[in-house]
Amino acid sequence: MKIYLAGPDVFLPHAMDIGRRKQVMCREFGFEGLFPLDNDDDVAGAPAKIFRANRDLMRQADIGLFNCTPFRGPSTDAGTAFEIGFLSAAGKPLYGYRGSEADYRANVVATFGPVSAGDRPRDRLGLAVENFGLADNLMLTEAIRDSGGTMIALEAREEPALAAFEAFRACLERLRSDRTQAHVAERTR
Amino acid sequence: MKIYLAGPDVFLPHAMDIGRRKQVMCREFGFEGLFPLDNDDDVAGAPAKIFRANRDLMRQADIGLFNCTPFRGPSTDAGTAFEIGFLSAAGKPLYGYRGSEADYRANVVATFGPVSAGDRPRDRLGLAVENFGLADNLMLTEAIRDSGGTMIALEAREEPALAAFEAFRACLERLRSDRTQAHVAERTR
Numbered sequence: 241m242k243i244y245l246a247g248p249d250v251f252l253p254h255a256m257d258i259g260r261r262k263q264v265m266c267r268e269f270g271f272e273g274l275f276p277l278d279n280d281d282d283v284a285g286a287p288a289k290i291f292r293a294n295r296d297l298m299r300q301a302d303i304g305l306f307n308c309t310p311f312r313g314p315s316t317d318a319g320t321a322f323e324i325g326f327l328s329a330a331g332k333p334l335y336g337y338r339g340s341e342a343d344y345r346a347n348v349v350a351t352f353g354p355v356s357a358g359d360r361p362r363d364r365l366g367l368a369v370e371n372f373g374l375a376d377n378l379m380l381t382e383a384i385r386d387s388g389g390t391m392i393a394l395e396a397r398e399e400p401a402l403a404a405f406e407a408f409r410a411c412l413e414r415l416r417s418d419r420t421q422a423h424v425a426e427r428t429r
Numbered sequence: 430m431k432i433y434l435a436g437p438d439v440f441l442p443h444a445m446d447i448g449r450r451k452q453v454m455c456r457e458f459g460f461e462g463l464f465p466l467d468n469d470d471d472v473a474g475a476p477a478k479i480f481r482a483n484r485d486l487m488r489q490a491d492i493g494l495f496n497c498t499p500f501r502g503p504s505t506d507a508g509t510a511f512e513i514g515f516l517s518a519a520g521k522p523l524y525g526y527r528g529s530e531a532d533y534r535a536n537v538v539a540t541f542g543p544v545s546a547g548d549r550p551r552d553r554l555g556l557a558v559e560n561f562g563l564a565d566n567l568m569l570t571e572a573i574r575d576s577g578g579t580m581i582a583l584e585a586r587e588e589p590a591l592a593a594f595e596a597f598r599a600c601l602e603r604l605r606s607d608r609t610q611a612h613v614a615e616r617t618r
Binding site: 248250251252253255285287288290291292294295312313314315316317318319321322323324325326327328329330348351352359362363366367368369370372374376377378379380381382383385386402 | 437439440441442444474476477479480481483484501502503504505506507508510511512513514515516517518519537540541548551552555556557558559561563565566567568569570571572574575591
């Protein structure tokens with residue numbers, strides 16, 4: 241099983257090392273991890289090539305595993321959100337993980353200050369703040385849920401927090417358990 | 430031709446009015462605009478229903494038209510980024526528009542302060558900042574380009590700036606021109 245390892249990890253110092261470590265963890269659980277190629281020598285510096293290389297990896301993948309730790313604001317990295325959409329349209333199982341347990345509303349407050357009270361809060365600019373107790377914009381969280389996957393949040397204790405290694409491992413455990421159950425269900429059908 | 434009108438417009442005060450105005454503009458150009466149903470009475474408050482309703486609209490659409498004006502940070506709204514990915518995987522033509530002409534690097538500086546000098550800048554947390562002179566994360570801009578579409582940036586002069594009406598209109602003009610040329614090319618082939 242090939243898993244596409246999406247996330248803002250590609251922007252971390254030593255991104256390739258972090259990618260390799262996540263690939264090793266995937267192998268521990270019996271999966272093959274495909275890490276985005278933004279930093280690969282063959283494509284680095286050429287946006288169109290990076291896009292096509294990552295799109296090809298997504299097309300090869302059986303499953304999408306997304307690092308949804310907030311990046312430069314209260315939400316998932318825009319490139320990662322794009323990839324959730326891409327693999328959602330492809331009908332593949334989607335799993336998310338994050339190094340923070342706060343919900344979207346709390347992340348907006350932490351980033352931009354207080355929001356109005358009530359069921360349908362607005363930020364200081366008057367823009368509505370989704371208030372469903374979800375980790376992020378509903379299109380992301382519901383795409384994951386609808387695919388049969390799940391989002392796992394665990395406060396990161398290990399640096400770099402953005403890599404969310406603890407939540408990543410917990411998500412691989414869940415994935416293996418879900419796959420095993422699906423396999424058993426198929427065999428006993 | 431049905432166009433899916435993605436964007437953070439759904440979070441604006443009077444979102445439904447803004448959606449209707451964009452739909453009227455679509456009709457002027459000979460298109461049918463499909464506006465996301467986040468605020469529709471039938472689904473409001475139910476994230477799973479909103480997700481499915483918007484996904485159904487995307488599946489009906491022939492073209493994706495995305496409001497990529499930065500939202501709560503230097504990037505496109507995460508839900509909109511998701512939808513770019515969704516329609517990219519579906520192989521549909523994608524067009525973007527934005528009410529700001531600044532590139533991604535400038536948006537990061539405006540939001541989080543100075544970045545390091547050089548070809549491969551990093552922000553104050555040491556995270557790499559894409560520095561390709563693109564409007565946003567390359568996965569978004571290159572997906573649009575690869576689809577045959579384009580991204581149009583025009584500084585918004587009309588309120589609400591987030592709706593980016595001027596860039597929206599310019600994008601509809603481009604879309605009509607591209608469609609007309611494609612139609613002529615097909616007829617004279």
